[in-house]
Amino acid sequence: MIKKERDSKFIIYQVLYIFVITVLALKGADLDLNKVILSKEAVKKSVRDSLVTIIDSLYAKGINFDIKINENMAEQNVTLKEKVASMKTELASLTKKIKEIPPKEEPPKEEPVKEQTIMQSPLSVDQTFIQYTWNKAKNNGSVPSGIYDPSDMNNPLVVIPPGGEKIFNLTNQKEVVVKFGSQEQRIKVLPNKPPKVKIENVTTKMNSSDIYVRDLQRITVFKVTIIDERSDQLKVNYSGPISVSKPEKDSNGNLVYNVSLNIAPTESRFDQWLDRNKTLRDADGRYKVNFFFTVVDEISKDRVQVGDSFYFTDFSR
Numbered sequence: 001m002i003k004k005e006r007d008s009k010f011i012i013y014q015v016l017y018i019f020v021i022t023v024l025a026l027k028g029a030d031l032d033l034n035k036v037i038l039s040k041e042a043v044k045k046s047v048r049d050s051l052v053t054i055i056d057s058l059y060a061k062g063i064n065f066d067i068k069i070n071e072n073m074a075e076q077n078v079t080l081k082e083k084v085a086s087m088k089t090e091l092a093s094l095t096k097k098i099k100e101i102p103p104k105e106e107p108p109k110e111e112p113v114k115e116q117t118i119m120q121s122p123l124s125v126d127q128t129f130i131q132y133t134w135n136k137a138k139n140n141g142s143v144p145s146g147i148y149d150p151s152d153m154n155n156p157l158v159v160i161p162p163g164g165e166k167i168f169n170l171t172n173q174k175e176v177v178v179k180f181g182s183q184e185q186r187i188k189v190l191p192n193k194p195p196k197v198k199i200e201n202v203t204t205k206m207n208s209s210d211i212y213v214r215d216l217q218r219i220t221v222f223k224v225t226i227i228d229e230r231s232d233q234l235k236v237n238y239s240g241p242i243s244v245s246k247p248e249k250d251s252n253g254n255l256v257y258n259v260s261l262n263i264a265p266t267e268s269r270f271d272q273w274l275d276r277n278k279t280l281r282d283a284d285g286r287y288k289v290n291f292f293f294t295v296v297d298e299i300s301k302d303r304v305q306v307g308d309s310f311y312f313t314d315f316s317r
Helices: 002-027 045-060 073-100 213-218 267-276
Strands: 133-138 145-148 158-160 165-170 175-180 183-190 196-201 222-227 234-239 242-244 255-261 287-297 303-312
Touching (some): 196 287, 234 255
Antiparallel strands (some): 145 175, 234 287
């Protein structure tokens, strides 16, 4: 790049030199600026001053040249005209070279970076979503927030106004996209765990050698707890010779059932039952009957079945 700049300066100096020589050839070779001549033949003062300035600047830059003109004007003019013709050709060549020298490239201007306002997520930091169930989302921000399935970013699953709360359903999405303003946030969707069924024996009546049906029909023998985050979408069925109370919810929202034995209301009916089920007696002389709880999530279609057993020896004492 430095070499190109030096070449440019050299060519410019040459052009100025040719310009001075050309003017001298056309206007005359008398360089005595103090000699008075006719005004119509004189070079204007402004032109003269410009030429003097150019020559002085050339000398200041270390460019030395001598102009010697013979007093024989006729011969001098012929020689100058020949030089002028030669210099015109050289001037055209130098002009072409100047045009070929590429201009100095300026570094590209950097566009100012537009500042973007970063907004805080409108959803709570502990917000979670679950597959195959309803979900609740609250917008704590100042702009509407849309929740999208990543496979369909044109149709929101739900749009929540600022400060609002809405319920929406999810199926098999593994994540959702929350859009607020010009920003987006991806939130993982947790799998919907199958329901759990826990059966607890809450009496000691079946621990003795003699176990009576009448006692087991009067008390709660088993407590069945169904654990699920969305118990409202569960369908619960049970089977076996049992009585089951209406479900209650514990402090965690789980369904709780109390289970009692239900074989026969009277001794005679119990004897009839024995006649039909003699094969249920084990080696210890006890009768064993089973019961089962079957729980189905009606949205995820998860199905769980858990059971336990009653033991007894006779109807009553």
